[in-house]
Amino acid sequence: MKIILILILTSTFVVKASVVFVDKNATGNNDGSSWADAVISISPAVTIAASGDEIHIAQGTYLEGIQIDITKSLSLIGGFSTGGGAQNTVQFETIINGNDSHRVINSHTAGGLTIVLDGLTIRHGNSTTLGGGVLIGTSMGVNTLSINNVQIMSNQTTQYGGGIFVSNTNTSITKSLIFGNTASSISSVDAKGGGIYFENSDLIISNSRILGNKSGSSNTNNSYGAGIYIGDLANVKITNSVINGNNLSCKQACNGLAFASGSDVTLVNSNVTFNTYTSISSVINGSIFMSENTIEFFNSIISHNNFDDIHLENGAVQVVNNSYIRYANPVGNNNIDATVIGFDAGFVGSNISNFHLLSTSILVGAGDDSLLPLDDFDIDNDGDFGETIPLDLDSNLRISGASVDIGAYEFQVLVFYDGFE
Numbered sequence: 001m002k003i004i005l006i007l008i009l010t011s012t013f014v015v016k017a018s019v020v021f022v023d024k025n026a027t028g029n030n031d032g033s034s035w036a037d038a039v040i041s042i043s044p045a046v047t048i049a050a051s052g053d054e055i056h057i058a059q060g061t062y063l064e065g066i067q068i069d070i071t072k073s074l075s076l077i078g079g080f081s082t083g084g085g086a087q088n089t090v091q092f093e094t095i096i097n098g099n100d101s102h103r104v105i106n107s108h109t110a111g112g113l114t115i116v117l118d119g120l121t122i123r124h125g126n127s128t129t130l131g132g133g134v135l136i137g138t139s140m141g142v143n144t145l146s147i148n149n150v151q152i153m154s155n156q157t158t159q160y161g162g163g164i165f166v167s168n169t170n171t172s173i174t175k176s177l178i179f180g181n182t183a184s185s186i187s188s189v190d191a192k193g194g195g196i197y198f199e200n201s202d203l204i205i206s207n208s209r210i211l212g213n214k215s216g217s218s219n220t221n222n223s224y225g226a227g228i229y230i231g232d233l234a235n236v237k238i239t240n241s242v243i244n245g246n247n248l249s250c251k252q253a254c255n256g257l258a259f260a261s262g263s264d265v266t267l268v269n270s271n272v273t274f275n276t277y278t279s280i281s282s283v284i285n286g287s288i289f290m291s292e293n294t295i296e297f298f299n300s301i302i303s304h305n306n307f308d309d310i311h312l313e314n315g316a317v318q319v320v321n322n323s324y325i326r327y328a329n330p331v332g333n334n335n336i337d338a339t340v341i342g343f344d345a346g347f348v349g350s351n352i353s354n355f356h357l358l359s360t361s362i363l364v365g366a367g368d369d370s371l372l373p374l375d376d377f378d379i380d381n382d383g384d385f386g387e388t389i390p391l392d393l394d395s396n397l398r399i400s401g402a403s404v405d406i407g408a409y410e411f412q413v414l415v416f417y418d419g420f421e
């Protein structure tokens with residue numbers, strides 16, 4: 001019995017993920033075995049890859065013509081130069097473009113998959129069902145999804161989740177941008193989640209930007225969460241991130257200009273700013289809309305939205321500590337009293353969409369270090385997952401000076417050394 005077990009363990013151990021290479025400019029054997037013989041488009045590489053493999057994709061724009069269907073555990077990793085080398089997504093951008101004609105990435109299976117999307121730009125996906133850019137979900141079992149250093153932009157759907165729709169899948173979104181996606185629904189159907197729709201699992205968003213997404217249209221009766229919509233049975237934590245400049249359109253009720261949730265949510269050192277509505281109705285329920293569950297709002301900012309508040313329905317509860325909500329003096333520990341006449345939070349510059357802090361801002365040092373989560377996804381790539389999350393949204397020190405600031409951007413205190421030894 002012991003020998004059999006050892007054999008099983010040994011044989012499992014020797015199975016190693018291999019890499020299938022994709023380069024649209026390759027002129028070799030088109031079998032994916034090397035950069036020289038790379039496959040010239042992504043879908044055939046997904047077919048060639050075995051479960052657990054990585055697909056490395058060279059720079060350039062990939063117009064696949066159909067959605068990429070993932071039915072096994074895979075990592076899709078972009079940002080490589082032709083011929084390989086180190087990943088550099090700025091220099092060697094890998095774009096998968098749905099050409100406004102189809103969803104870009106799809107995995108709708110029996111579950112149990114681990115999917116990684118890393119170093120990609122996913123744009124111009126279009127769906128008449130769920131998820132314009134990316135749909136990951138299952139009704140059978142939980143998947144795992146990691147989205148790191150990815151830009152999901154200019155995707156659209158006529159149902160839920162303009163950028164991403166995720167269900168039954170524990171998900172992390174790190175160092176990513178969800179920008180300019182749209183979920184516009186027809187009149188009888190509610191619009192939900194212009195940027196992200198998520199339900200039935202754990203979601204962690206760190207050091208990411210949810211910007212300029214749109215939910216609903218002038219034909220939509222009720223709209224929810226232009227940036228993010230969270231359905232039931234989820235658990236969500238958002239850290240060092242901004243939900244900024246999203247727009248909610250509705251005819252009857254606009255619920256959560258930035259964010260709407262029917263599950264527990266914790267925001268830490270995050271900014272909910274400049275989110276707006278377009279409506280002929282006067283029913284506007286919060287820049288954050290919470291139903292039934294608990295929102296924890298720590299070291300965070302709500303400011304310059306059409307409505308600067310957290311709207312609570314169906315017995316929802318808020319816990320607000322060490323935070324700034326424009327014009328408010330929230331109940332809780334160590335919150336900023338912004339009801340004082342002439343109050344100025346001290347944001348940088350005349351362009352108020354810049355929510356960096358002036359050195360004189362009352363928000364500098366007004367956060368609570370102990371509210372910061374651990375670096376579970378190693379934001380600084382130093383191999384230390386057990387430290388407190390070390391970087392702010394600019395990838396500067398998260399705690400600079402005596403203690404952490406309020407908001408996504410830390411004011412960087414210059415350190416003067418008193419001499420050389």
Ligand SMILES: [Ca+2]
Pocket residue numbers: 375378379380381382383384385387390
């Ligand atoms: Ca680390």
Ligand SMILES: [Ca+2]
Pocket residue numbers: 364365399400401402403404405410411
């Ligand atoms: Ca500080």
